[in-house]
Amino acid sequence: MAFSSHVASRLEEQAIELPSWAFGNSGTRFRVFGTPGTPRDPFEKIADAAQVHKFTGLAPSVALHIPWDKVDDYAELRKHAEAHGVALGTINSNTFQDEDYKLGSLAHRDDRIRRKAIDHHLECIDIMDETGSRDLKIWLADGTNYAGQDDMRGRQDRMAESLQEIYARIGEQQRLVLEYKIFEPAFYHMDVPDWGTSYAQVAALGERATVCLDTGHHAPSTNIEFIVMQLLRLGKLGSFDFNSRNYADDDLIVGAADPFQLFRIIVEVIRGGGYGKDGDTAFMLDQCHNIEDKIPGQIRSVLNVQEMTARALLLDREALTSAQVEGDVLTANGIFMDAFYTDVRADLAEYRVERGLPADPMAAFADSGYLAAIAEERVGGVQAGWGA
Numbered sequence: 001m002a003f004s005s006h007v008a009s010r011l012e013e014q015a016i017e018l019p020s021w022a023f024g025n026s027g028t029r030f031r032v033f034g035t036p037g038t039p040r041d042p043f044e045k046i047a048d049a050a051q052v053h054k055f056t057g058l059a060p061s062v063a064l065h066i067p068w069d070k071v072d073d074y075a076e077l078r079k080h081a082e083a084h085g086v087a088l089g090t091i092n093s094n095t096f097q098d099e100d101y102k103l104g105s106l107a108h109r110d111d112r113i114r115r116k117a118i119d120h121h122l123e124c125i126d127i128m129d130e131t132g133s134r135d136l137k138i139w140l141a142d143g144t145n146y147a148g149q150d151d152m153r154g155r156q157d158r159m160a161e162s163l164q165e166i167y168a169r170i171g172e173q174q175r176l177v178l179e180y181k182i183f184e185p186a187f188y189h190m191d192v193p194d195w196g197t198s199y200a201q202v203a204a205l206g207e208r209a210t211v212c213l214d215t216g217h218h219a220p221s222t223n224i225e226f227i228v229m230q231l232l233r234l235g236k237l238g239s240f241d242f243n244s245r246n247y248a249d250d251d252l253i254v255g256a257a258d259p260f261q262l263f264r265i266i267v268e269v270i271r272g273g274g275y276g277k278d279g280d281t282a283f284m285l286d287q288c289h290n291i292e293d294k295i296p297g298q299i300r301s302v303l304n305v306q307e308m309t310a311r312a313l314l315l316d317r318e319a320l321t322s323a324q325v326e327g328d329v330l331t332a333n334g335i336f337m338d339a340f341y342t343d344v345r346a347d348l349a350e351y352r353v354e355r356g357l358p359a360d361p362m363a364a365f366a367d368s369g370y371l372a373a374i375a376e377e378r379v380g381g382v383q384a385g386w387g388a
């Protein structure tokens with residue numbers, strides 16, 4: 001069985017943005033393991049990211065993190081990316097690695113520090129103008145560790161003011177995307193802990209401000225697909241940071257821990273009009289490869305997303321709707337599960353070959369010798385690591 005032309009053409013609409021930081025070394029607070037051939041600069045990170053696109057056709061853009069990916073000439077970086085067949089994507093700001101930000105950034109009590117954090121975001125927007133990026137993604141580490149440590153209401157008000165100033169500088173074709181996270185690094189309260197807070201903040205800004213949903217940023221047993229449905233319903237689901245979590249913000253390979261959850265999420269994205277040409281919800285990865293090779297780790301990730309998207313596209317919505325109308329609980333659930341349990345791997349292999357891609361991108365990349373080549377070439381310099 002091959003995919004229907006409808007499913008095949010819907011699959012062609014899929015584009016997944018890769019995080020530049022996935023190609024640098026990372027680990028836990030206990031140890032960061034290096035790999036031979038790890039990129040030393042943003043140019044090498046982009047060259048590695050381009051490999052993922054080359055072998056899968058799924059990852060045409062790369063997100064940057066500032067200042068980790070700071071360069072002197074962004075036009076040159078953009079040209080370099082284009083020469084490698086990819087584009088520069090979302091610009092991620094960083095207000096969590098500077099001594100000044102110990103007690104917060106956009107929500108800080110001290111005007112000087114708040115000014116510095118706002119200016120950093122304005123600089124990120126200048127960079128977006130040069131890289132041609134659409135989205136500024138803001139994730140704030142702001143929060144407190146102890147009850148009474150600071151006035152939560154005052155922090156919320158200051159954050160709103162800071163965001164307003166940043167939003168005022170966002171171009172007509174650009175968007176501000178605000179990510180939320182339940183905890184970490186702050187352990188009593190985060191200033192943007194949940195989708196409701198992110199929604200309230202971006203709704204106050206305007207149309208070009210939306211929410212970023214990182215799948216690893218929720219309490220255990222949260223129904224994430226419900227949040228996806230609600231944000232799409234409200235027209236505010238700007239993007240995903242996809243990854244897998246077993247315990248906290250694990251940043252493991254998407255679809256590894258719970259493929260069924262990924263399937264349920266994608267079903268809602270399609271249902272809500274956020275998928276492909278229908279909408280503008282960006283699919284991004286936010287992952288770190290602590291012990292596995294990074295490029296194959298990213299290849300596996302985008303393939304996992306594609307596999308669950310194919311299954312979600314197979315859902316018989318007409319039959320599902322009639323079962324729902326009939327109130328036939330078990331038939332409705334059975335139809336849903338049938339789509340999830342469909343093995344699409346052979347069809348995807350055929351789909352790829354028809355488009356000039358390798359049937360098995362993991363094997364083709366392994367055979368390409370790229371990892372051995374970069375291990376040999378990239379001698380000297382300092383390997384990029386999480387935070388650089």
Ligand code: AOS
Pocket residue numbers: 021092139179181214241249286
């Ligand atoms: C942090 O937990 C968030 O997921 C952010 O998206 C962050 O910018 C990214 O993970 C890089 O550290």
Ligand code: ZN
Pocket residue numbers: 139179214241286
């Ligand atoms: Zn994230």
Ligand code: ZN
Pocket residue numbers: 181214216217249286
């Ligand atoms: Zn995270």
